[in-house]
Amino acid sequence: MYSGIWLPIITPFRNGKVDIDALQYLADTYLRTEISGFVALGTTGEAALLSLSERISVLHALFDVVGEQLPVLVGAGAPDTREVLREIVLYERWNCTGYLVSPPSYVCPDQAGVQWHFEQVAQATQRSIVLYDVPHRTGVTIAPDTVKALLAHENIVAIKECVPSRFCELGGQPISLLCGNDDAFVDCLSAGGAGGILASAHVCADLLVDVLSLMNADREADAKTLFSRLSPILRLLFSAPNPAAIKAMLALDHPISAETRMPIAPASAELVGRLRDARETLQALRADCENAVI
């Protein structure tokens, strides 16, 4: 179930409000790509900056377009476990495939507390749970031993891992390993990863799928060559707080605004210029893939 390239879809804004038309336009556009599923209300969706009613409108708008055509994983996270459980109860009305859940941020629990948090979540729903290990954002990690203990819950089925040094240990566990750090995608696949939840898929899902297909075809060297040519663009996309660069790049080619929600500032004019040039690099890479140069 959790493999391939999943798109943590942005939440477009216009004049400070969620732009529902733009969100539905994007959902429809990505349905025609090779992504394996959507992630709603992720980090890239600026979920932490949305009110509850905005989060509900995002889900309404997205499910209206996606329906059953592709799975949708929904992000749920808060410092207070009880708040996460309340969110999940609200989200159960949509036919989402599961929940992407981070450990409690800011409060810095020990590993027993992290385990307790995920146990409460796993018991609150029959849907699948994807653990989200993102210590640079939450301030706390999900240690591999905690992951192993959590496997006792049959709906804890995948982990979105952002720490490359954890890939090898997790790759050997009976859990789907998804990369959560665009820069380290190929390393995650080499360690046994099944795919990734990657914000960069907004602008190069096809090339990320190519990297994965090359790996699955035992062409690791070719996958690494392609990925190394993609890497400078991935770094550029994260050179400003996510998703400023992604939104700016999308706004160059689609009817969406590059607007972010403060304190996430929009991309600078200098970055927009570099993103404009990056589109040509992506086109050149696509041509090389088509002509089997890679």
Ligand SMILES: O=C(O)C1=N[C@H](C(=O)O)C[C@H](O)C1
């Ligand atoms: O929203 C997500 O899911 C992602 N967020 C990460 C982040 O901003 O830290 C990046 C990753 O590409 C996907």
